Amino acid sequence: MSPTLLEEIPPPRLTPIGGVREALQRRWARPGGRAYAVLRWSGATIFAAIVLGLVVSLLATASQAFGHSGVSFLWSGTYNATKDIYPTGIFIVGTLITTAVAIIVAVPIGVGTAAFLSELAPKWLSSPLSVLIDLIAAVPSIVVGLWGLLVLSPVFAHHVEPFFKAVPLLEWFFHGPAYGPSMVLAGTVLAVMILPTIVALSRSALTSVAREDREAARALGATRWQVVRTAVVPGARTGIEAAVILAMGRALGETIAVAMVIGNNYSLPHSLLSPGATLGSAIINNFGEANPGLDRSSVVGLVVVLLGITVLVNVGGQLLLRSRLRTQRAAP
């Protein structure tokens, strides 16, 4: 149809009201209606904008520090509150050590607890215990930190840390004076904090293993524990790995409780008993006093480094969780 022909056809005469009504009908006849679509899209857009804004604003604030020291910000850093330079590397090492302690302490205990709750305990015991652990998971980190500082720290200084120093092989990790606040105390407090997460996530991974797998192992003559070891744990492996990784993300990113119990000493730790600092505790303790400019930009640089590490870990954990769900769905 050529345009000239179209122009020749007179437009249908509509009364103004009829035209409006028709336009409205056309608009509202869309699936869902326009207002609803606007609502949905604005929700998604606001969330996306916030995520983007978070990344962009932190990067923009930190750009001065990154520009000043380049890639070496990751180890030597530029932070100076009183003309002292505190290398970022110390904080990264502190973060990794405390997280490693937390994982080493919490994973065997947590997975063992999850295995007990999902496989070994009778139902009358396992369901109230699971609810209890779910509730305790909600305990705010500041309360855990307070408990760690005022209750656990004296116990560590007088009993736990001297004990570790006395054990022959462990003394290589534990030497120097026992103050209480230390890497190992921070790691323990973190372990208490991530324990409920590990238990809850691994328990759900264990319980979602198919009943047939258990029955098949039982039919082959496996004992109760062998069923768990040969059928249930391998089936739940990715789920448990994801639980550990997500808990690790939480331990890496925890700030306030760690800042209360780690002792805030800005030198490279030589033992698990020495007080230290993590990225999170360094941010908390230095952001308030940092002068605008390079000083503050360096602290925000620490935030960016922390954000980068935790996002990496969390992406890994989520991908693992997803792959578990996919394989489960694929199984007949």
Added chain:
Amino acid sequence: MSGTVFPVDPGSVPDAIGARRELVRRSARRSLRRRRIMGRTAIVSCTVAVAVSLAPLVALVAYTTSRGVHALSWAFLTHVPTPPGIPGGGISSAIVGSVIIVGLGAAMAVPVGTMAALFLVERRGRLAGALRFGADVMTGVPSIALGIFAYAVLVGPGSPIGHFSGLAGSFALAVLMLPIVIRASEASMRAVPRDLWEAGLALGVRRSRVVRSVVLRGALPGLVTGNLLAVARAVGETAPLLFTVLGASLVVTNPLQPMGALSLTIYSDGTQAYPAAQQIAWGTAFVLLTLVLVLSVVARVASARLNRQAR
């Protein structure tokens, strides 16, 4: 393989099969005994793991309760803090601050989160997948990063407010709650049977109306639980508030001014060496713990009750 279990020529030795059978039986018995011992050891160590994991968690709650109850009194809840060194004083400014900050944060996060969840429910494909993944990763972002973000956007020089304020804290907490609200709401909306959607649409009802009166109503128990759990998480947070709301020792109701918060009181008083300040920290910790646990319990009970009503 079978040749190693049974002799090749049973005729050569008269009772070879019987002897073999006896051997196998004995070794099976021994293996069973070993497997049983291993199993028992494993079960015992799992039980020990439960005890070890429950001990610190229960001790923490019990100790906070026993110390907190001593600090608790009517005056503690209704008075403002006294200057350092002067006995007495309460945490009313922190209670009012926490309620207002978290309330405003929830008022921002719940509508936006529900709308974004509707987006995820209605749309499939790469965009929705990316958004969902983003929400999942956001739940693991360190809360201090959200605090610094809120500082940069609302508190720091050149920002709209330009000074410490309760609203900046609400914004940080809203960002914290948003991914939790989105994922919990999406999950509960997906749990509404597809048939109900389709029945509504088949009646010729507009889609937005179906969503409002079928999907949102059906998902209500899950929505309530998810939002309450997000609020419970936000109430206990400290790091996002540290550089946004600053803290205040008077009751402040204007969200554009610096405010107090329960978690900030615990942090500032708990890190002091004075027993009186520590006493206030324990009392505040007990109030906060009670608040969080009550919210979590209510979330579960409410969803169970609403679920029963829906049936």
